[in-house]
Amino acid sequence: MSSNFKNNNTGAYTRQWSLGSTGSGSNSYINSGSASTGSGSSNTTQQASMINNPSKKSGLVPPASTSPPMAANQLTAAQSLELKKKKGWELAKSPAKNILMTGFFLWMIGNGINIFTMPVIIYAVINPIKAIFQVNAMFSRFSDLKDQVMEMKMTYIGIQLLLLGVTLYKCSSMGILPITQSDWISSLPIKKTIEFSSGSWV
Template identity: 40%
Template sequence: MSTTTTIPTWVADLQSPPAAKSKNGSIPDPPGYPSQLAGSKDKKAKSTTAAAAAPRKQPTTDEMDTLKLKKAWEVALGPLKNLPMTAIMMYMSGNSLQIFSIMMVFMAFKNPIMGILQTQQAFERFESETNKSGLLQVKLAYVAAQLVALALGVWKVNGMGLLPTTRSDWLAWEAQRDPIEFAVPGL
């Protein structure tokens, strides 16, 4: 008795893919797409495959410096892109002394200070001998953006009432203001 096993059609389809469809000559290949017709005698197809097979030209030092400077500007303006979200989070956390608002204030001071201290490390990958002067402006813009973020933290601390802004906060002999009214919570 012989057993014949038939393989499923999907296995047969995977083992022998369908033949390639012929290309319509009226529709050109998209730019940068190598032609599938390697054996074609069409000159256009040969030039397309030759251009696709050619190695890419290495950028010059001026082009690399320009690209590095653009990427450095993206890094420098990064803190400014985070400011709207930070401001909304600070506004929404309220002015009372709670754990969330205290953490927000801590991060509002920690991140800009660490950013200012690590300015050199943030831009050392973009630095070369020919673009040092342009990179100095980028670093100054980065430090200015970090100072703006730090000012946002100071705004939050002032809103929470933690900054000493009245005379009685600074002078020991200055009497505190007497409140005009008292509020007693109901039981």
């Protein structure tokens, strides 16, 4: 089954992804892609873009364009969906592996505020936020899962928020979160005495 066709009317390629239909090439790509999601959300994003346009990055040619379809090896639509669902959940839960590692890393850097700790903290704050904002792009390939994709997204966001929470906890223990009374002391008024008094000796 052909996968990429140029739409004559719009001039854009229409992508129809066929899992496993061409044998090891496609599967190996997905496997390697899913394995790489474990290394962090930035890799996940990269992988997502690679999935969207695999020929661009990997140099792998989609087998559908070169090999004739083999009906015996093709999965049914239901199986395909099941597999997709499995991969979707894998992707949604993938950041959970980072929680412990991030926590350990943050614990190791100590509470001092210096040029070495601040980049780590900044990246640890930015990455979950960035991942949350890219969640739609990340899960676009699972759009045919309809109702379940939302759950995946929520799970993904939840785990990212948990990661963010770990980082913010670290920030608070470092004292760089304005969450205590003392952080707002500059906005507190210094009370002026209305009355005035002075004195002398007689």
